[in-house]
Amino acid sequence: MNLEDSFYPWxxxxxxxxxxxxxxxxxxxxxxxxxxxxxxRFEGFRCLARESEHWSEEQATSYQLEQLRAVLTHAERYSPxxxxxxxxxxxxxxxxxxxxxxxxxxLLTRQDVARNLDRLATTKPGRSARLYxxxxxxxxxxxxxxxxxxxxxPKERAFIEALWARAGYSTExxxxxxxxxxxxxxxxxxxxxxxxxxxxxxxxxxxxSAQRLPEYLDHVRNFRPxxxxxxxxxxxxxxxxxxxxxxxxxxxxxCILAGSERLTAPQRRLLEDSFGCPVYHWYGHRERAVLAGQxxxxxxxxxxxxxGFAELGPPDQDGLREVIxxxxxxxxxxxxxxxxxxxxxxxxxxxxxxxELPWLAVSDVRGRGxxxxxxxxxxxxxxxxxxxxxxxxxxxxxxxxxxxxxxRVELRYVPSPRYSQESLERVRALVQRKLGDDFGLVLRxxxxxxxxxxxxxxxxxxxxxxxxxxx
Numbered sequence: 001m002n003l004e005d006s007f008y009p010w011x012x013x014x015x016x017x018x019x020x021x022x023x024x025x026x027x028x029x030x031x032x033x034x035x036x037x038x039x040x041r042f043e044g045f046r047c048l049a050r051e052s053e054h055w056s057e058e059q060a061t062s063y064q065l066e067q068l069r070a071v072l073t074h075a076e077r078y079s080p081x082x083x084x085x086x087x088x089x090x091x092x093x094x095x096x097x098x099x100x101x102x103x104x105x106x107l108l109t110r111q112d113v114a115r116n117l118d119r120l121a122t123t124k125p126g127r128s129a130r131l132y133x134x135x136x137x138x139x140x141x142x143x144x145x146x147x148x149x150x151x152x153x154p155k156e157r158a159f160i161e162a163l164w165a166r167a168g169y170s171t172e173x174x175x176x177x178x179x180x181x182x183x184x185x186x187x188x189x190x191x192x193x194x195x196x197x198x199x200x201x202x203x204x205x206x207x208x209s210a211q212r213l214p215e216y217l218d219h220v221r222n223f224r225p226x227x228x229x230x231x232x233x234x235x236x237x238x239x240x241x242x243x244x245x246x247x248x249x250x251x252x253x254x255c256i257l258a259g260s261e262r263l264t265a266p267q268r269r270l271l272e273d274s275f276g277c278p279v280y281h282w283y284g285h286r287e288r289a290v291l292a293g294q295x296x297x298x299x300x301x302x303x304x305x306x307x308g309f310a311e312l313g314p315p316d317q318d319g320l321r322e323v324i325x326x327x328x329x330x331x332x333x334x335x336x337x338x339x340x341x342x343x344x345x346x347x348x349x350x351x352x353x354x355x356e357l358p359w360l361a362v363s364d365v366r367g368r369g370x371x372x373x374x375x376x377x378x379x380x381x382x383x384x385x386x387x388x389x390x391x392x393x394x395x396x397x398x399x400x401x402x403x404x405x406x407x408r409v410e411l412r413y414v415p416s417p418r419y420s421q422e423s424l425e426r427v428r429a430l431v432q433r434k435l436g437d438d439f440g441l442v443l444r445x446x447x448x449x450x451x452x453x454x455x456x457x458x459x460x461x462x463x464x465x466x467x468x469x470x471x
Contacts, residue, residue, distance in 0.1 A: 002036065003029070038157065045155045046162070049158045052305060055306075061099060061305075078124045080119045089105070091105050102309070102337065121146055122332055146332050148329070148331055159304055163280075166280070168255050175227045176223060177229040178235075179205055179229065180205065180231075184204070213247070220250050226251075226252070228257065232267060235271050252277075287335055289325030289338050290308040290326075292304065302355075302356070305359055309326040316343075324337055342365060371460045386431070390430060392426040397416055398449045399411065400449040403463070403464060410441075413444075424443065
C-alpha cells in the first residue's frame with residue numbers, strides 16, 4: 001500500500017481546492033518520506049526501469065519469459081475468466097517455453113473486459129488490493145478495469161521517469177505542465193497553481209487564448225521552467241498563439257515532453273522550430289499493459305521489455321499492425337494478449353536505419369483502428385492508414401476530419417503563417433486518394449478544432465456514429 005493510492009479516490013476533491021489550500025496540502029504531502037508516499041515497491045521498479053535500458057536481447061527475453069509464466073499461471077489459478085478461456089483453447093501456461101508460444105494464447109478484447117470485469121479479476125490478492133479505474137479511449141465508451149494498489153501506479157511513475165530521463169528530465173527539473181488539470185471552472189478564473197507535491201507549475205489548457213496569452217507568458221518568466229510537459233495539440237495551439245502575437249517563448253527549455261496523443265513528424269518539426277528544443281514522445285495507455293518511448297538519439301518508439309510483453313498483430317492491407325499487450329506485475333487483474341485497438345507502423349531497418357535498442361520498435365503510432373469515415377452506401381474508410389507524416393502537412397497546427405453526411409467529409413485545419421497554398425493542394429490530393437473518388441472532400445480553415453473534455457485533440461468528429469453507422 002502507498003499513500004498516493006490511498007488518496008487517489010480523493011484526487012477530484014484535491015483538484016477543486018483553492019490554489020492556497022492545494023499548496024499547503026501538497027507541501028505537507030511532499031514532506032512524507034518517499035517510501036510511504038509511493039510505496040515499498042517504487043524503488044525496486046525505479047531500479048528495474050533504469051537497469052533494463054541496458055539489457056541485451058537475451059536478457060530481455062529471459063525476463064519476459066519469467067514474468068509471462070508467473071502472470072499466466074497466476075491468472076489460470078485465480079481468475080475464473082482466464083481459467084475457462086485457457087481450458088477452451090488448450091493453453092497450458094506452465095508449459096510455456098518461448099515467447100513465440102504466446103501465439104497459442106487466446107486474445108483479449110475491450111468487449112471481453114467490459115462484459116467480464118469481475119470474472120477477469122483474480123480472487124488473490126483480495127478486493128482490498130484493487131484500484132478501480134475507467135477509460136474511454138478515443139471511442140468515448142467507458143471501460144472499467146482494476147490496477148493493483150501499491151504496484152501499478154508506482155511502477156508507471158518509475159518507468160515514465162526513466163523514459164523522460166533520456167530527454168534530460170530529473171526529479172529536480174523545473175517542470176511546467178499544460179495538460180488536463182483544471183485550475184478554475186470559471187472562464188475568467190485563475191490559470192495557474194503550484195503543485196507542491198512535485199514542485200511543478202500547472203497551467204490550464206482550457207483557458208489558453210490570445211487574450212490571456214500575456215498571463216501565461218508572465219507565469220513562464222517567473223517560474224523559468226526547463227521542461228515543458230504538454231499535450232502535442234496544446235503545444236501546437238500555444239505555438240500558434242505565439243506566432244499570431246509575434247512573441248517568442250520566454251524560457252530556455254531542455255525539452256518538451258509530449259505524450260498521450262499522436263504526434264506526426266511535421267508537427268514535431270513545427271514544435272521544435274517554435275520552442276527551440278527537442279520533443280520527446282512516448283506511447284502508453286491507461287490500462288498499463290505496455291509502454292514505449294523514444295531512445296536517447298532515435299525517434300523510434302521502443303517497447304520497454306521489463307514493463308510488459310508487447311506483440312504486433314498481423315499487418316493489414318496498409319501494413320499497419322495492432323499493438324497487443326500482456327501486463328506484468330498487476331496480479332489483481334492481468335491483461336493477457338490485450339488488443340489495444342492502437343495501430344502502428346512497424347520498424348523497418350531499410351527506411352529507419354539501425355535500432356538504438358535491441359527491443360521491439362515502431363516508427364509511428366497511427367491511433368485507433370475503429371475510427372471510420374462513412375462513404376456512399378455505407379462503405380467504411382478507417383482513419384489509421386492516413387499518413388500525416390508527409391512533408392506537405394508541415395506548418396499545420398491542427399488537422400481534424402469532420403463528417404455528418406455519408407460520402408462527404410471536411411478536413412478542417414489550422415495553418416501557421418509558414419504554410420503555403422501549394423502544400424494545401426498536395427494535402428487535398430493525398431487525402432482524396434485515400435478516400436476514393438466517390439467521396440466529396442472539402443478543406444476548411446478553422447480557428448480551432450474540437451477537443452475532448454480532457455483537452456486532447458480529436459482526429460475525427462462524426463455525427464454518424466450516433467446514428468449507428470459507425471458500428
